[in-house]
Amino acid sequence: MKNIRSHLSDIVLMVLGNLILAVAVVFFILPNNILSGGVAGVAIALYPIFKIEPEVMINIIIVSSFILGFVFLGKSFALKTLASSILYPTFVNLLGGLNMSVPVDPILASIFGGALTGVGLGLTFRTGASTGGMDIPPLILSKYTGIKVSIWILIVDAITVLVGLKTYGLNEVLIGFLSIYAATHTVDKIQMFGGEEAKQIFIISDKNDEILDHIHELLERGSTLISARGGYTKDSKEIIMTVLLKEQYNELEKMVKEVDPNAFLIVSNVTEVHGLGFYKI
Structure with missing residues (x-):
């Protein structure tokens, strides 16, 4: 069918x-x-x-x-x-x-x-x-x-x-x-046409667990943890990568700054995304 x-x-x-x-x-x-x-x-x-x-x-x-x-x-x-x-x-x-x-x-x-x-x-x-x-x-x-x-x-x-x-x-x-x-x-x-425009965000923080809880429970979005190493400090870290609807970004930014004022965010526009949680005609 x-x-x-x-x-x-x-x-x-x-x-x-x-x-x-x-x-x-x-x-x-x-x-x-x-x-x-x-x-x-x-x-x-x-x-x-x-x-x-x-x-x-x-x-x-x-x-x-x-x-x-x-x-x-x-x-x-x-x-x-x-x-x-x-x-x-x-x-x-x-x-x-x-x-x-x-x-x-x-x-x-x-x-x-x-x-x-x-x-x-x-x-x-x-x-x-x-x-x-x-x-x-x-x-x-x-x-x-x-x-x-x-x-x-x-x-x-x-x-x-x-x-x-x-x-x-x-x-x-x-x-x-x-x-x-x-x-x-x-x-x-x-x-x-048919794929939703969204924002892709990379978050570098020392309080990943709290941020992930907010992303999963309040924003109802998924996330990916990317293993990385600081170029200057040589410390190992995990970077959070998530994709949100454009209108959800302000809420995420506010939440991250409340949890960790020193968090580092990298934000880029995504012209099309489809899959679980996103609509595609």
Whole structure:
């Protein structure tokens, strides 16, 4: 039952992701000739060179990228991406047939088109697939380099936009960079969506037992003891490491200072945490 629900969730996310991406392309990117990343941006940048209509070029790029994904990312990825490779151009053609556009300023079209593109890509990436377009090269590069896929999307899309510099001019390229930034920023946010933001705290104190009691009983959080040795004193110590919800930190800090005014706290933000005691969609 759990696997069925997981598969259904993936299907819904894949359909929704491709639909949102198509909306971004048809209503914002193509009508305003935005030099964004992705297949739409490549299609627009290459149109003055090859004189191939953007809608046709999109289909060509998707097929070529799918073959690359099959070769470098495996059969499972390719099967999931095959659905996207059908869904995305289908949605583009259907929405394009409505002959509608959103009459907005090109800068706004670039920002909102880029943000919607990021949402569409992020939702699709969460299913373990891609939209079958120019997001496949970044996924391949990420696999073999270990660098985040959003970074490679930024690099590949920036190169795509720069292709149009000579034909479209600097102004359009700068507008395109807005779209790229909005897309890559949104991809990161969507991929992290569902995990709770929290704080990770390391506590160095001579009164660990009292502090641990408060963490376990009052805050109802877990902890880990890490064996350490003072660099100056050479004394052996145990460091408390715990992860709390952001709103719990003030209570912890107040409690630690009451128990041990000399305690040393190291605090860092955690962008995502899930597991026992933390909620994950």
